[in-house]
Amino acid sequence: MSTAELLAQDEQVVAFHLGNERYGVEITAIQEIIQVGTVTPIPNAPAYLEGVTNLRGRIIPVVNLRHRLGMPPAEHTERTRIIVVTVDGTPVGLVVDAVSEVMRIPQADIEPPSVLVTLPDDDLVRGIGKTPEGLISLVNLRSLVGGL
């Protein structure tokens, strides 16, 4: 099997932590990963929108991923990061507890979210990856930020 074919069958994701869960976002959507600067709250916006921040002169919205995924809030720490992703051409920041690694998951090891019968009725997660280190939820970016 050629390298190209291998690549086509693997998905490269950046893994990050929210509490004790592991999540992943496809590397192709990621613009950069930055430290949390000052975030200005936006009035009358959905509660999971932490606010907006200045990314080299460009103003980008910052989504608190814990809140978005229905997890309890947590204080920002040294390891808190903003993953800047591009969704439909617009940069959006996602606040995560920590970024751990870049990993390659074979397509064959990605299950649809329906394997979890108790999953909430939404499409915020598009698949579950099985890795030697455990399961990783792959987030669905469009659904995450689409409601802003």
Add this chain to the structure above:
Amino acid sequence: MAKSAKRPQRPDDRTLTFDATEEDLKVFLEDAEEQLELLDQAVVRLEQAPDSAELVQEIFRAAHTLKGSSGTIGHQKMAGLTHAMESVLDEVRNGRLTVTTEVVDALLESLDALRVLTQEVAELRDSGADFSALEERLLAIRAGGAQGTEAPGPAGAAPDVTALDEAAQEALQQAKLAGAEPLHVRLRLTEDCPMPAVRLFQAAMELTELGQLVRSAPSLEEIEREQGGLELTALLVTQEDAERVRGALSSILDVAEIEVAPLEAAAPSRSATGAAPAAAAPAEEASRSAGRAASTGKSVRIDVERLDTLLNLVGELVIDRTRLEDLASRLGASGGVDLDLVEAFTEATQHLGRITDDLQDQIMKSRMLPIENVFNRLPRLVRDLAQRFGKKVQFTVSGQDTELDRSVIEEIGDPLIHLLRNAVDHGIEPPEERRKAGKPETGTIRLSASHEENQIVIVVEDDGRGIDAARVKESAVRKGIITPEQAERLTDGEAVQLIFAPGFSTAAQVTDISGRGVGMDIVRTNIERLNGSVEVSTVPGQGTRFVVRMPLTLAIIQALLVKVGAETYAIPIVSVTETLRVQPQEIDYVRGRETIRLRGEILPLVRLADFFGTAVPEEDTSLYVVAVRLGERHVGIVVSSLVGEQEVVIKSLSRALGEVRGVSGATILGDGQVALIVDVASLLNQMAGIR
């Protein structure tokens, strides 16, 4: 080259396809828009100066270009219409047709039709519009012109063969390169010549055999249709000498006189016949194309987004500069550091600061366009309006080259159009009324633009009947805008300002133009929304003058920075009338709403913290109130503290967020923090809604 637009298979589908790439079509559309705009202006000017050969030539050239480009992409309807226009213009150019209102009307209508047809290209959809009647009308006008000159006088209709179109110019150039000489040929038949058309045709054929017949008047077509008259003037490019040409022509029967001379030498005889100087046209042509070449050589088209990005980056530089300045002062204060080093550091920082300022300035300037872009379409508008209302109007425009940011250009058109509509409809009197008043029948509307400090000042002025203060008062009282007592107290100058009050309109009858529910209050609100202002002054019987002031750019505004809790907000300074400190006991409650009294007037308050849901510490001992005004509405914005006035660069909030209620945008402060800009208009609307 003209290929036909392919018709779709299904008859109900009106999709159009053209034999051109997407890129070609884009170029075509840009070019067409440019030519149409040029034509619009030129045709309107032609009505004022029907004898201007230069203007006719300009119009002809633009129409010709359009014909060519529409033919190339295969838009036959468009090519057909431009051809009809061109043939009318050709008659005008050759002095066989006089420019009348009828001609101008037909040409202007054709331009409107061309816009529809251009739109077809943009949308790739057949509009279904049929302009064949218009085409016929043009051809009828042209035929009228041709008939009127069946027997041209000896000196009357000397055709301007040297006013050459581009194709002819090129032919001339090539011929010269090949060593051929351009000759000017004039041949006249005897008065009693029995078959003049045949003789002229023979002569033309002789000339064709001798060389290249670049141009002739009458043209071969006209000769064939026997519309030729007794004279033939031609421009011939040939290797033969003048004598040989003369000899060939002299063999034709009924020829009374023959003139053959090199092109330059022919000039005096031509000007003697009343046409434009021969050498002038090609020279002018040459200088024009040289001018074009020069301007294209010095400028490039830049995507606006790229300029916006540049502006963003400079904004970042400004922030870094502020940081460096801060570092420099901390370094100096920390002690134990080489003072020379601190000084050098400070110096470098200051230099960086100056460069950054210049850079920002230059980028702002590169976004500037002359206001011409808006003004260009106005003469046509005024002309059409004047015709519709039966007014006679002379419209003058000045200061077209005044530059302002493209963001303002996009927004200023509508308010101006409205002011002009008002001037034609309500300002300028009908010709009769003007005559009775001892004024010239033709009214004047002047539009001018100029710079004044950091603003652009646009003046719309008419010499019409002016605004009658008494009538305004009466109308305002009747509409319940003011009480009779208030009316009593108003000076005439103050009364006139009432035209900006919501719900006010002095028009006795609502016309479809000025009175489409859009009052002067909307005009003022729209201008103020853009951080501008509008003032009116009037002298009854003598005219009205509107002065519109706009910022040069919408990208940078002067703002008052305020704090609400820990958050900083920016309030556009143009909306701010004053700021005051208020003690809690000064606040009155009127039907549950907080108000204060400000010089006898009641000012309703809105707490920004409540409006935005911003967290604030429980008890504020004293409050700051920022009084803002938009149109006729006032409100006091309650904030925690005032930070100061500052120039801020407006940035849009992320597209992902869409519209945010009460926020018009954001800006980045010196410390890199984002501050939201308060949208005063939306705040006031919300207040009205809440109440």
